Amino acid sequence: EFMEQSEIKVEVDATASSTQVSPQDISITLRPGSEASAIVAVKQLERYPVDLYCLVDVSASMQENLDHLKTVGVALSFRMAEHSSDLWLGFGSFVDKPVSPYINVHSSKIDNPCSDYEIRCRPAHGFHHVLSMTSNMSEFTRVIKRQRISGNMDTPEGGLDAMLQAAVCQRSVGWRPDAKRLLLLMTDQPSHLALDSRLAGIVTPHDGLCHLENNVYTGSTKMDHPSVGLLSDKLLENHMHSIFAVEKQQYQWYEELVRLLPGSYLGKLGFFQAPNLIELVVDAYKVQSTNLPCNLFSPDGPPLGV
Numbered sequence: 001e002f003m004e005q006s007e008i009k010v011e012v013d014a015t016a017s018s019t020q021v022s023p024q025d026i027s028i029t030l031r032p033g034s035e036a037s038a039i040v041a042v043k044q045l046e047r048y049p050v051d052l053y054c055l056v057d058v059s060a061s062m063q064e065n066l067d068h069l070k071t072v073g074v075a076l077s078f079r080m081a082e083h084s085s086d087l088w089l090g091f092g093s094f095v096d097k098p099v100s101p102y103i104n105v106h107s108s109k110i111d112n113p114c115s116d117y118e119i120r121c122r123p124a125h126g127f128h129h130v131l132s133m134t135s136n137m138s139e140f141t142r143v144i145k146r147q148r149i150s151g152n153m154d155t156p157e158g159g160l161d162a163m164l165q166a167a168v169c170q171r172s173v174g175w176r177p178d179a180k181r182l183l184l185l186m187t188d189q190p191s192h193l194a195l196d197s198r199l200a201g202i203v204t205p206h207d208g209l210c211h212l213e214n215n216v217y218t219g220s221t222k223m224d225h226p227s228v229g230l231l232s233d234k235l236l237e238n239h240m241h242s243i244f245a246v247e248k249q250q251y252q253w254y255e256e257l258v259r260l261l262p263g264s265y266l267g268k269l270g271f272f273q274a275p276n277l278i279e280l281v282v283d284a285y286k287v288q289s290t291n292l293p294c295n296l297f298s299p300d301g302p303p304l305g306v
């Protein structure tokens, strides 16, 4: 009378629907050694909506690259029309943590870090969110045209700090829930890593949260750069694919980084010119479309193609 004869049960919840995987929810009750089956239909959308956020290093050496970016928006949306039902673009800029020793804190340099070169440039900043996701390419071009470069002291820049904010500040950036999300980092230097900020006396580890006030990252001088592990978690959690557009001298550095960030893609650009950038985005899109998001959940193994 104490024997229990538990049943094998398969319950399918068809209420949550998705155009790509159905059903979305199945619960199975099994006993050791028993089997049950359920059918899952997977359909890959051919023409995903795509959100592309351009995160650009605006330190002084990037002036020319910023100029090239002006011509990218419209051309890219034409080119991507073959692959995507609609492309939205956003834009943000970064330099480095605005504290010594990463920037020159002499009073004549804080407001205009380029004063030695008789150029008027803007103060260094950790991350500024500039343009939320939009389908209006003329708006994108207008915003890029308004950007001015900045300057700082040391070679590496604060790219990882900026990437984390762009990934977690969902509402400000305006990532669409159903879009394939691409985060494009453009820089010509390596990035600072966690623990680097100790030089500036910043010892608090990054908390992985969004700290934007009026579109300015306020945690820059309070928290360290995120670790690669934390950044990787946040990119996965928010379904982001990152694309690194870097110049030749930095391939090696970013090759190492990309290996630690699942779903990321390294573009080897001879130059940051518009045709190269457009090909890079299209290539990254194609690579990532052949690996459905499932591969995100096996960061250590090979992509699980479906």
Ligand SMILES: *[C@@H]1O[C@H](CO)[C@@H](O)[C@H](O)[C@H]1NC(C)=O
Pocket (backbone or CB within 6 Å): 136, 137, 138, 139, 142
């Ligand atoms: C697109 O942006 C341009 C430039 O900012 C603006 O003049 C135009 O009204 C916008 N178009 C739409 C449909 O919002």
